[in-house]
Amino acid sequence: MDPQERVAFLAGSPNRVRLLRELRERPGRGAELARRCSLPRSTVHRCLDGLAARGWVEKESGTHRLTTPGELVLSAYEELTETIRVSAEHGKVLTQLGDVGRTLPIGAISEATVIEATSENPYATIEHSIETFQSEAFDRMRTIVPITSRLLNEAGRPLVEANVDIEMVIDDEVLETARESYPEAHQLGLDSENFTPYIHPETLTFGLTILDAERVLVGAYDGKGNPRACLDGANDVLIEWASETYERYREESSRIDAASGTVGGTAVSE
DSSP states (O other), X not given: OOHHHHHHHHXXXXXXXXXXXXXXXXXXXXXHHHHHHTOOHHHHHHHHHHHHHTTSEEEETTXXXXXXXXXXXXXXXXXXHHHHHHHHHSHHHHHHHGGGGGGSOHHHHHTSEEEEOOSSOTTHHHHHHHHHHHHOOOSEEEXXXXXXXXXXXXXXXXXXXXXXXXXXXXXXXXXXXXXXXXXXXXXXXXXXXTEEEEEOSSOOOEEEEEETTTEEEEEEEOTXXXXXXXXXXXOHHHHHHHHHHHHHHHHTSEEEOTTTSSEEEXXXXX
């Protein structure tokens, strides 16, 4: 059979998927499966015949069982439907994240909270980040910052003064703006032993903050650098993705020399 036909067959009836899920839980006879699925016996038998014809279910001594191919197909189908659901629900923020959005695992997004900017509150995402910094207790922050913001500078000062270990990756434009528009905050960071800034060679288009490897904020921006959305989550998949993404960007960056405030010129590596 053509693979596309098999996909169409499974997607063509929720009863087929329901039966596969029931058999994944435990094998069963036809009448028992009809009771467990609250389906007519005739419907169950038709579904089982079709599933068996495709090698996803087998029958032995009157008991139907899920085969290994059937389990693989069911898992892949569930992953596909979840991908479609999340993409439809969060399509806007995924698009705004650009290339990095393509690397986000679906499991990282599905359990995260999404905060979106509105015309009434265009800084909703920044306000959410600030509230998180103020309400959470953490000793370490790793962050990628694509913009400069007075609100974020003000929120960062107490963290620096509280000796939170902060690593920050920025780009050339952010560095120049920080020097010119926020010289006091910029110098405070450079003078602090617990603040380590890095500069990335390319323009940054997304934000990322990891708090103690326990909570993650991912910021999406429009083409003008305006904050549009924020993903906030603490699930293991999101934390792993965030840590790997941050480390990759940091390793591509160079450390800013604290004494001169200029790029040290040596690529970061550990």
